[in-house]
Amino acid sequence: MRKIEIFDTTLRDGEQSPGVSLTQEEKLEIARQLARLGVNIIEAGFAASSKGDFESVQRIANEVRGVSICSLARSTEKDIDQAYQALKGAEHPRIHVFLATSPIHMQHKLRMTPEQVLEQAEFAVKLARKYVPDVEFSAEDAGRSDLDFLVKVAEVAAKWGASVFNIPDTVGYLTPDEYGQIFKYIRDHASGADKLKLSAHCHDDLGMAVANSLAAILAGADQIEGAINGIGERAGNAAIEEVVLALATRPTIYQATTSLDLSQIARTSRLVSKLTGMVVQPNKAIVGANAFAHESGIHQDGMLKEKSTYEIIRPETVGMADTKLVLGKHSGRHAFKDHIASLGYDLDGEALNTVFRKFKDLCDKKKYVTDEDILSLLLEYEVDTSKLSYRLEFMQVSCGTHGVPTATVGLIDDEQGLLQEAAVGNGAFDAISRAIDRITGEQVELLHYQIDSVTGGQDALAEVRIQIRQGEIVSNGRATSTDTLEAGARAYLDAVNRLIMKRMDTFGKDYRRMKEKADLHA
Numbered sequence: 001m002r003k004i005e006i007f008d009t010t011l012r013d014g015e016q017s018p019g020v021s022l023t024q025e026e027k028l029e030i031a032r033q034l035a036r037l038g039v040n041i042i043e044a045g046f047a048a049s050s051k052g053d054f055e056s057v058q059r060i061a062n063e064v065r066g067v068s069i070c071s072l073a074r075s076t077e078k079d080i081d082q083a084y085q086a087l088k089g090a091e092h093p094r095i096h097v098f099l100a101t102s103p104i105h106m107q108h109k110l111r112m113t114p115e116q117v118l119e120q121a122e123f124a125v126k127l128a129r130k131y132v133p134d135v136e137f138s139a140e141d142a143g144r145s146d147l148d149f150l151v152k153v154a155e156v157a158a159k160w161g162a163s164v165f166n167i168p169d170t171v172g173y174l175t176p177d178e179y180g181q182i183f184k185y186i187r188d189h190a191s192g193a194d195k196l197k198l199s200a201h202c203h204d205d206l207g208m209a210v211a212n213s214l215a216a217i218l219a220g221a222d223q224i225e226g227a228i229n230g231i232g233e234r235a236g237n238a239a240i241e242e243v244v245l246a247l248a249t250r251p252t253i254y255q256a257t258t259s260l261d262l263s264q265i266a267r268t269s270r271l272v273s274k275l276t277g278m279v280v281q282p283n284k285a286i287v288g289a290n291a292f293a294h295e296s297g298i299h300q301d302g303m304l305k306e307k308s309t310y311e312i313i314r315p316e317t318v319g320m321a322d323t324k325l326v327l328g329k330h331s332g333r334h335a336f337k338d339h340i341a342s343l344g345y346d347l348d349g350e351a352l353n354t355v356f357r358k359f360k361d362l363c364d365k366k367k368y369v370t371d372e373d374i375l376s377l378l379l380e381y382e383v384d385t386s387k388l389s390y391r392l393e394f395m396q397v398s399c400g401t402h403g404v405p406t407a408t409v410g411l412i413d414d415e416q417g418l419l420q421e422a423a424v425g426n427g428a429f430d431a432i433s434r435a436i437d438r439i440t441g442e443q444v445e446l447l448h449y450q451i452d453s454v455t456g457g458q459d460a461l462a463e464v465r466i467q468i469r470q471g472e473i474v475s476n477g478r479a480t481s482t483d484t485l486e487a488g489a490r491a492y493l494d495a496v497n498r499l500i501m502k503r504m505d506t507f508g509k510d511y512r513r514m515k516e517k518a519d520l521h522a
């Protein structure tokens, strides 16, 4: 197995992400975590770019140990001098000088001839080597550079003592094949290339930064540059965690390892996301919230039987919490049963089917079904529905700022079938409860009506709790629905049904119907 060095540029190229600006303290905190993660080189910033960056590089150089600390510098005396001044206190300082080598950059940006670029590269490497033994030279926009010119630049870097020659695909233009070929070409054609570590630095403009980095490893690259969570200029850099996990997961393909402590990956990712404000997309490989979550029934069933059916990396390997079987509209009975067992419910057969059906209905209405929602369904199920006298078949409500609130309600009664009534009221719920009273013939007093939201969001479940009284009998009802009025109607009916059950418990079965027992109050 070859050992690949990991050069982390979260604090330099990563910080070049539009909108990201880290304070010195934040940079130091990230650098400490990167050291814990075990990266080989931390590019702490670009010392000459500002006083703040200079001080950040300096603090990291002075305070973070056991890892190389590096500063970027243009190929100018001032930048290289500033880099050195900032890095002086580092245990292992590295100066990273760069100069563009592509025709586009040389002509339009630098306004230099290729010969001038070679001279400037020589000047820069020589000067940086005067200061520190470890110098990296980057041929900016190498991906669009002429290969034979790139060979000449690599030879200059090797001749004047650079330890690393970086071949950046600065604009994320190359395909994996093309990128790999450049490494082979430089290795085969540049004299002195054997003294250089070759480094890959890829950008994700075409979504190929990680694939290109891996192609470079296959083509002999010794160092991979990247950023945590793939942040960086424009579409970002290669995501370090993805490169490293590809090596760890497919050792026979890449035959290469790194010194990273993989269990620190999730922690590092969370810290970088929090401090930079760059949110990690849920479906992001390795560190996204869904990277180890399974929603569909067939996958969940497979996962419950054997995790390797749908997972190639164990979440604990990268320090993530255990696999999540997310219950949703695509889930099946196996996962549902397993999940409600974790909530303390053990259901089987028809009982399981009934609650599962309700759960699926809820999923059709609600985007995120939470444990609170599921507990509500389970609680409702605990009422023995077979004993209930009336079931809500439909309800229709008309209300607004003008006119009288009116409700039409249809209830199913096992003996009498569909019964329907309409009523007006002071409000929508009042009209509904009066329509229900007309059907059931019950005369009840409403003692308490309370409405709560079970979970947050626009599609939250409304939970309605109701208390009613009839003579000495007090009864409670409770129901949940994404529709407040429906929850109210069901809760009211629940209270009425329980009242009837209580009455039958107290006075006997004949006392089911209030209408027939008008003397009850007497």
Ligand SMILES: CC(=O)SCCNC(=O)CCNC(=O)[C@H](O)C(C)(C)COP(=O)(O)OP(=O)(O)OC[C@H]1O[C@@H](n2cnc3c(N)ncnc32)[C@H](O)[C@@H]1OP(=O)(O)O
Residues within 6 Å of the ligand: 013, 016, 046, 048, 049, 050, 073, 074, 075, 076, 098, 099, 100, 109, 110, 111, 140, 170, 233
């Ligand atoms: C691919 C990359 O990621 S490269 C790194 C990009 N990072 C940054 O730019 C970090 C933040 N940058 C800055 O703060 C500023 O750009 C500074 C402080 C570095 C320079 O600021 P200014 O002096 O105002 O110059 P400005 O940024 O406008 O222009 C860049 C100058 O550097 C020159 N230059 C660009 N790259 C190099 C290089 N590698 N070596 C020498 N000169 C270079 C440009 O040709 C231009 O020179 P000119 O003024 O003679 O035309």
Ligand SMILES: CC(C)C(=O)C(=O)O
Residues within 6 Å of the ligand: 013, 072, 098, 138, 139, 140, 141, 166, 168, 169, 170, 171, 201, 203
């Ligand atoms: C400075 C260099 C290495 C760079 O970030 C790039 O070319 O993308």
Ligand SMILES: [Mg+2]
Residues within 6 Å of the ligand: 013, 168, 170, 201, 203, 233
């Ligand atoms: Mg870059």
